[in-house]
Amino acid sequence: MNRFQHAIVRTPGASFANGLTTADLGKPDLDLALEQHQAYCAALVKCGVALTIMDPEPQYPDSTFIEDTAILSSRSAILTHPGAPSRQGEVASVGQAVEKHYSALQAIRPPGTLDGGDICQAGDHFFIGISHRTNAEGAQQLADILGTDGFTTSIIDIRGSELLHLKSGIAYLGDERLVLVDGMETLADFTGFETITVEKDEQYAANCVRVNENVLLAAGFPKFATRLSTMGYHTITLEMSEFQKMDGGLSCLSLRF
Ligand code: CIR
Numbered sequence: 001m002n003r004f005q006h007a008i009v010r011t012p013g014a015s016f017a018n019g020l021t022t023a024d025l026g027k028p029d030l031d032l033a034l035e036q037h038q039a040y041c042a043a044l045v046k047c048g049v050a051l052t053i054m055d056p057e058p059q060y061p062d063s064t065f066i067e068d069t070a071i072l073s074s075r076s077a078i079l080t081h082p083g084a085p086s087r088q089g090e091v092a093s094v095g096q097a098v099e100k101h102y103s104a105l106q107a108i109r110p111p112g113t114l115d116g117g118d119i120c121q122a123g124d125h126f127f128i129g130i131s132h133r134t135n136a137e138g139a140q141q142l143a144d145i146l147g148t149d150g151f152t153t154s155i156i157d158i159r160g161s162e163l164l165h166l167k168s169g170i171a172y173l174g175d176e177r178l179v180l181v182d183g184m185e186t187l188a189d190f191t192g193f194e195t196i197t198v199e200k201d202e203q204y205a206a207n208c209v210r211v212n213e214n215v216l217l218a219a220g221f222p223k224f225a226t227r228l229s230t231m232g233y234h235t236i237t238l239e240m241s242e243f244q245k246m247d248g249g250l251s252c253l254s255l256r257f
Contacts, residue, residue: 001123001174002074004211007049008097008255012037012064013056016246020062020084022164025245033242037064040216040253043236047211049256052097060090064243065252068115068133068165069094071142072257075149077102078142083113083133094255101257106145114138117165117252118158122172122193124150129166130157156188167251171208173215173233181206196231198224204240207249209256216250 012033044051057063062084069091071078077098079091099105108114118129119142126146128139143153156166161183163169169181178193181203185195198206198221205221208228215233217225218240228235240250 001172001210004047004049004256006052006101006257007044007211008052008054008066008094009037009041009044009253010054010064010066011056013058013061015058015061016064018061019065019246020086021246023245023247025241028242028245030242033064036239036242037253040238040250043214043216043238044211044254044256046236047214047216049211054093054097057090057093060087062087062246063090065117065246065248066090066094066255067252068117070098070255071114071116071119072098072102072255073121073146073149073151074257075151076145077105077257078145079105079107080114080116081108081110081112081138082115083131083135083138084115098255108138108141111135112138112141114142115165116255117167117249120167120170120172122178123174123176124152126151126153127166127170127188128153128155129163130155131159131163131165133165154188158187161187164247165252167207168249169203169206171206171210171251173208173210179206179208196227204244204249207251209251209254211256218244218250 115133118134120127171179202221205224209216217235
């Protein structure tokens, strides 16, 4: 698994509670969200990455979910065109932060739409989700760019599932090992990977993030936490309640590269 050297995050802004959500978990508390975000940032630093913290963009309440705005790999940087119209303006400022680290930026162009949360890199292979945010045109544009970079890709249609994004139900732990929420194994061919199943009652935990020597894990999912520890992973458990209220998981809070 590539070692991550950098991460970019964006602090939640005053308008955070006005973002998009389907969760029926109540209104998020901004102060608590800021506290949870600080702990997330500290965890990334502990994992050994150099952190860029972008200021909030109050006109974009969902902009703390920065993962959706770019696909960053060791070979290229691709800005997305998010599927939710209210989020499309988030990309410009992320481009300015990303271009400091890459010699060239590519982009998903309309009518293609694509959210970073639908993209799961597993070594030299990318799983690309088609969702209610990422359309077939966006998925194909990304597959073409990644193909030019020398990566292989496969497309997984998750529109029949209850997942917002592909990575709401899948994560890559390195060493050809994938975490899959129960039921995901029927949606695609995962030949060549060892899979670890997360039970439905712990579904939110499937959005975990391997960062160098550690795995970031949402608090409150003891079965999966024990499973990872038993397998020898070093986990950092983070409170995510306020982001979960806005349909966000651990991976969406950062761009890692
Ligand atoms: C949205 O609906 O766009 C945000 N409220 C949550 C985005 C979560 N992003 C992700 O899972 N990659």
